[in-house]
Amino acid sequence: MGKQLLSGNEAIAQGAWEAGVEVGAAYPGTPSTETLENLVTKPDVYCEWAPNEKVALEVGLGAAMGGVRTLVTMKHVGVNVAADPFMSAANTGVNAGLVLLAADDPSCYSSQNEQDSRHYAAFGRVPCLDPSDSQEAYEMAQAAFQISEQFDTLVMLHETMRIAHTKTLVEVAGERNQVEPRDYESRPEKFVMMPANAVRRTLAANDREDELIAWAETNELNRMELRDPAVGIICAGALYPHVREALPEASVLKLGITWPLPPNLIRDFASKVEKLYVVEEACTYLETRVRALGVEVSEPPAGRLPRSGEVTPAHIRAAFGAAAPSHMEAAQGLPPRPPAFCAGCPHRLVYVELKRIKAIVTGDIGCYTLGAVAPYRSVDSVIDMGASLSMAHGMELANAGERTGRSVIGVIGDSTFAHSGITSLLGTVYNGGKGTLCILDNRTTAMTGTQGNPVNGVTLTDQAARVNPLDVPAGKQLDLVKLCEAIGVDEVEVVDAQDAKAIRAALKSAVSHTDKLSVIIFKAPCRLLDRSRGVMPVIRDCRRCGRCIQIGCPALGKDETGHAVIDPSQCIGCNQCVQSCPFGCITKEA
Amino acid sequence: MPHDTTTNYGVSQNANKVVLDETKTIMLVGVGGQGTILAGQLLAMVAADAGLDVKVSEIHGMSQRGGSVSTVVRVGKKVDSMIADPGCADIVVAFEAIEALRAQQYVREGGRLFVNDERITPVPVNIGVCQMPERVDERLAKIGATIIDAAGIAREVGSPRSTNVVLVGALSTALPFEVQEWEEAIRRRVPPKTVEANLEAFARGREAVA
Numbered sequence: 001m002g003k004q005l006l007s008g009n010e011a012i013a014q015g016a017w018e019a020g021v022e023v024g025a026a027y028p029g030t031p032s033t034e035t036l037e038n039l040v041t042k043p044d045v046y047c048e049w050a051p052n053e054k055v056a057l058e059v060g061l062g063a064a065m066g067g068v069r070t071l072v073t074m075k076h077v078g079v080n081v082a083a084d085p086f087m088s089a090a091n092t093g094v095n096a097g098l099v100l101l102a103a104d105d106p107s108c109y110s111s112q113n114e115q116d117s118r119h120y121a122a123f124g125r126v127p128c129l130d131p132s133d134s135q136e137a138y139e140m141a142q143a144a145f146q147i148s149e150q151f152d153t154l155v156m157l158h159e160t161m162r163i164a165h166t167k168t169l170v171e172v173a174g175e176r177n178q179v180e181p182r183d184y185e186s187r188p189e190k191f192v193m194m195p196a197n198a199v200r201r202t203l204a205a206n207d208r209e210d211e212l213i214a215w216a217e218t219n220e221l222n223r224m225e226l227r228d229p230a231v232g233i234i235c236a237g238a239l240y241p242h243v244r245e246a247l248p249e250a251s252v253l254k255l256g257i258t259w260p261l262p263p264n265l266i267r268d269f270a271s272k273v274e275k276l277y278v279v280e281e282a283c284t285y286l287e288t289r290v291r292a293l294g295v296e297v298s299e300p301p302a303g304r305l306p307r308s309g310e311v312t313p314a315h316i317r318a319a320f321g322a323a324a325p326s327h328m329e330a331a332q333g334l335p336p337r338p339p340a341f342c343a344g345c346p347h348r349l350v351y352v353e354l355k356r357i358k359a360i361v362t363g364d365i366g367c368y369t370l371g372a373v374a375p376y377r378s379v380d381s382v383i384d385m386g387a388s389l390s391m392a393h394g395m396e397l398a399n400a401g402e403r404t405g406r407s408v409i410g411v412i413g414d415s416t417f418a419h420s421g422i423t424s425l426l427g428t429v430y431n432g433g434k435g436t437l438c439i440l441d442n443r444t445t446a447m448t449g450t451q452g453n454p455v456n457g458v459t460l461t462d463q464a465a466r467v468n469p470l471d472v473p474a475g476k477q478l479d480l481v482k483l484c485e486a487i488g489v490d491e492v493e494v495v496d497a498q499d500a501k502a503i504r505a506a507l508k509s510a511v512s513h514t515d516k517l518s519v520i521i522f523k524a525p526c527r528l529l530d531r532s533r534g535v536m537p538v539i540r541d542c543r544r545c546g547r548c549i550q551i552g553c554p555a556l557g558k559d560e561t562g563h564a565v566i567d568p569s570q571c572i573g574c575n576q577c578v579q580s581c582p583f584g585c586i587t588k589e590a
Numbered sequence: 591m592p593h594d595t596t597t598n599y600g601v602s603q604n605a606n607k608v609v610l611d612e613t614k615t616i617m618l619v620g621v622g623g624q625g626t627i628l629a630g631q632l633l634a635m636v637a638a639d640a641g642l643d644v645k646v647s648e649i650h651g652m653s654q655r656g657g658s659v660s661t662v663v664r665v666g667k668k669v670d671s672m673i674a675d676p677g678c679a680d681i682v683v684a685f686e687a688i689e690a691l692r693a694q695q696y697v698r699e700g701g702r703l704f705v706n707d708e709r710i711t712p713v714p715v716n717i718g719v720c721q722m723p724e725r726v727d728e729r730l731a732k733i734g735a736t737i738i739d740a741a742g743i744a745r746e747v748g749s750p751r752s753t754n755v756v757l758v759g760a761l762s763t764a765l766p767f768e769v770q771e772w773e774e775a776i777r778r779r780v781p782p783k784t785v786e787a788n789l790e791a792f793a794r795g796r797e798a799v800a
Contacts, residue, residue: 004600005634005644109649161649162647169643241669241672245671248670313671325675325678327697327699328695331694331695335712336712338657338714339622339656342655342656374713374714553716554713556716557715
């Protein structure tokens with residue numbers, strides 16, 4: 001196939017496919033999402049979206065136990081969700097190869113934190129591979145399956161956003177390794193993690209750790225590059241090309257295997273350089289472990305590297321006193337351009353009404369997190385997938401609503417509800433909780449790029465065939481009303497998320513009944529699913545009250561005289577501003 | 591816009607090869623939905639076909655919803671980092687005027703700044719939390735920007751969505767790749783029905799800065 005320009009995620013999909021992977025499972029999450037979206041397009045491999053990362057890893061472990069090579073992908077915070085099966089799988093080992101891609105997000109470009117997933121690899125004592133570009137991602141994806149089977153272990157393939165979302169040239173072989181499924185036989189001593197077996201499997205993991213350390217010492221995925229002996233730098237992943245860019249003369253120990261570390265190789269490198277430094281970002285994962293070997297790690301001569309956030313070549317130049325290019329100052333006083341709800345977004349009017357009633361909103365993860373920013377500023381907490389509903393119950397236990405005179409409302413999206421909200425709701429019902437919960441059902445997993453999920457019924461295979469969620473028969477969709485009723489919610493109501501009056505009435509009614517648990521399902525499709533345009537409204541006799549502006553539509557602005565104007569290039573004719581004008585000045589009449 | 595996950599393409603063996611002594615850094619900045627990613631891909635295809643090493647770094651995720659976006663393309667004999675730090679970009683192409691000012695510190699001394707003569711009002715300005723900057727044209731002139739009415743040109747060729755390709759045309763004049771290689775990349779990458787309009791947009795973008 002020759003050279004191709006592939007993102008890290010595309011390269012991993014290609015490498016896994018060539019390694020004979022037969023099953024893929026994932027929950028979408030930036031920056032990991034495109035990996036399975038790409039893998040599913042290849043022949044002879046089955047891929048699916050799981051409702052969450054724990055389920056994905058369990059499906060993956062089952063498939064690997066059953067005898068076929070399996071890839072499971074997730075973002076870093078997804079590894080937290082999957083941590084339970086991860087720690088047990090780390091002890092059981094596999095049958096056929098099992099690889100978990102964990103994609104980290106230093107600087108939180110699309111995440112609620114920037115944790116380093118390699119801590120899990122060390123925690124579970126499973127080997128971790130860390131590519132520095134797409135070529136390595138492609139090769140390591142293949143190596144990972146071989147390592148998984150050789151050492152009978154789950155393998156973590158670790159990447160950061162810069163590796164996942166940077167396209168680099170890859171020499172692609174294009175041939176699939178035909179791997180026969182491995183025989184399955186019951187081995188309860190290996191896969192039934194009851195105490196006696198778990199103890200024995202832990203002993204096996206001890207032996208495996210020793211073997212892996214010996215293997216890592218000489219494996220060519222770790223590479224010593226001796227140049228100027230004055231400066232020796234240990235680095236991995238995206239930091240390797242940054243170090244080469246900033247300090248081309250420095251000696252480097254590039255770690256392609258970041259668990260386990262190779263003690264002798266590190267000591268050998270340390271003995272060959274005058275000063276040893278560790279360059280990494282958003283954590284001290286490597287530095288802590290190098291120091292624990294008794295190897296002296298120096299502080300960079302001209303200043304520390306950032307303790308959090310992405311490290312770039314400029315940070316490295318500064319810390320090592322290398323010359324930086326001169327440049328203009330950054331411009332001051334520019335208006336920020338944060339992400340915003342799209343024109344016609346079905347989340348907008350719900351937040352306009354939540355703001356109006358001054359609710360305390362426990363929020364969740366998705367596009368609708370943007371309800372936290374101006375002009376809505378209506379979200380009090382966003383913690384993790386599903387927390388909106390459980391935290392609303394916790395606030396109820398604290399009597400927070402009563403003490404503030406405000407209503408506490410949990411707000412969650414459809415995909416997030418399927419991911420982790422159902423058990424939260426179950427907990428509230430089970431314990432007699434009351435209050436108001438909202439499910440913003442926009443028929444898709446919007447933030448990561450309109451993926452399928454159990455609520456809209458679009459599978460990953462459907463998605464690859466470009467099935468629009470709006471065309472899925474009802475029988476394939478999760479019926480949220482029936483589900484909430486079955487769980488035991490007192491009142492379940494479905495409301496059109498594009499109808500301001502209906503939204504207001506539903507919220508008013510729900511919060512007035514403090515003796516009931518109400519779930520309101522605000523339903524209307526994401527604008528990315530339905531791009532049809534309605535008639536653009538006209539504004540007549542604008543009284544400059546600014547109410548329409550305050551719904552935060554990107555298509556609405558003011559002219560020099562303060563009159564509201566509609567930008568025809570952005571307006572999709574959704575009717576939201578028409579409903580917002582208290583004087584009826586915005587209409588769709590010709 | 592959903593991520594396009596099917597954009598991997600092979601490198602052509604037939605293109606004329608280009609030698610670059612130093613790595614060149616091109617930064618494409620704009621507003622989500624303006625087509626910076628496609629523009630970056632066209633550049634990457636041309637450079638890869640010319641036998642150069644290429645890295646294209648894109649930011650997805652939250653930045654999609656009308657926020658500021660940037661794509662960095664680095665091309666050369668051997669490209670290391672995929673990041674552009676301040677003072678490192680040989681060329682910045684701004685798809686929107688405020689985003690041009692926001693990226694000004696990335697232009698290296700003697701570098702080029704191409705700016706689409708368009709202003710998209712950020713939501714915080716619309717809702718009265720912030721104000722539009724004043725004297726934008728003056729400020730852009732002061733930092734040596736080349737202003738292009740790319741949106742106007744795209745409308746003239748009957749393809750308003752080809753604003754990005756007009757800007758690619760302008761960018762192409764500052765890089766050592768042949769016109770036919772750019773045209774070939776456009777043919778391979780854009781939807782078949784839009785090839786002719788995009789080729790016209792590309793040519794008009796070149797003329798605009800000639």
